[in-house]
Amino acid sequence: FLHGIYEDYILDRIAKYLPHNGVFFDVGSNIGQHAIFAAAKLNDTGEVYAFEPVPGLFDQVQKSISVNKFQNIAAQNYACGNDNSTGTIRTNFQNAGQSSLLPIDKQDASTTVEIVKLDDKFKDLTRLDLMKIDVEGFEYEVLLGARKIIEQFRPVILLEFSPIMYNKAGNNNSEKILDFLLEHYTIIDIDDGDQNISSKQEYIKDFNNRERQQTNMLCTP
Numbered sequence: 001f002l003h004g005i006y007e008d009y010i011l012d013r014i015a016k017y018l019p020h021n022g023v024f025f026d027v028g029s030n031i032g033q034h035a036i037f038a039a040a041k042l043n044d045t046g047e048v049y050a051f052e053p054v055p056g057l058f059d060q061v062q063k064s065i066s067v068n069k070f071q072n073i074a075a076q077n078y079a080c081g082n083d084n085s086t087g088t089i090r091t092n093f094q095n096a097g098q099s100s101l102l103p104i105d106k107q108d109a110s111t112t113v114e115i116v117k118l119d120d121k122f123k124d125l126t127r128l129d130l131m132k133i134d135v136e137g138f139e140y141e142v143l144l145g146a147r148k149i150i151e152q153f154r155p156v157i158l159l160e161f162s163p164i165m166y167n168k169a170g171n172n173n174s175e176k177i178l179d180f181l182l183e184h185y186t187i188i189d190i191d192d193g194d195q196n197i198s199s200k201q202e203y204i205k206d207f208n209n210r211e212r213q214q215t216n217m218l219c220t221p
Helices: 008-017 033-042 055-068 139-145 147-153 163-169 173-182 200-209
Strands: 023-027 047-051 073-076 079-081 085-091 109-117 130-133 156-161 186-189 195-197 215-220
Touching: 008 033, 008 130, 008 156, 008 215, 023 033, 033 047, 033 055, 033 073, 055 073, 079 085, 079 139, 130 139, 139 147, 139 156, 139 173, 156 173, 163 173, 163 200, 173 186, 173 200
Parallel strands: 023 047, 023 130, 047 073, 079 109, 130 156
Antiparallel strands: 085 109, 156 215, 186 195, 186 215
């Protein structure tokens, strides 16, 4: 409201790659901007699923759905991962959008949340056209838990890639994510002039040399 549309270039991609009767998964929906935008574009055709585990943010998504009288959004109050379990999500009150299942620099509160494997939850899914995944360092776990539906439907994927979070967690998920995606997708870094990512090693080396913390990727089958 104060500074204009948030991530307008992400919304541009949603508008481009979500067909009029498509299915959109917004994994890490925050206050629901991307999900609401997608629902408005679909105009009561297709389906939007907004996944948001943080209770306060989930409430905001539900309120926006109600106020806008959307019938094509299903808000889901759980986190997505590679198993069906529970976890602790940590929140920074100054930026609730940085809430994470991984340790964060400034933690003001923590909440136990349900974690769901999308492959198990959506066994009867008939189509999936577009996924946005922005889960503050838990991206690889989301991909693993959705491997079957991703391989079946080959949706376009918009993914926040956060090496700073993976490094703090002490894993090599930067490489694992790229290995997972490059098997089936063409990847471009849309925060860096639509740079095509063809070499995992060269991309990660350049990313680290430039001391970048995170970026957004467009992955097309």
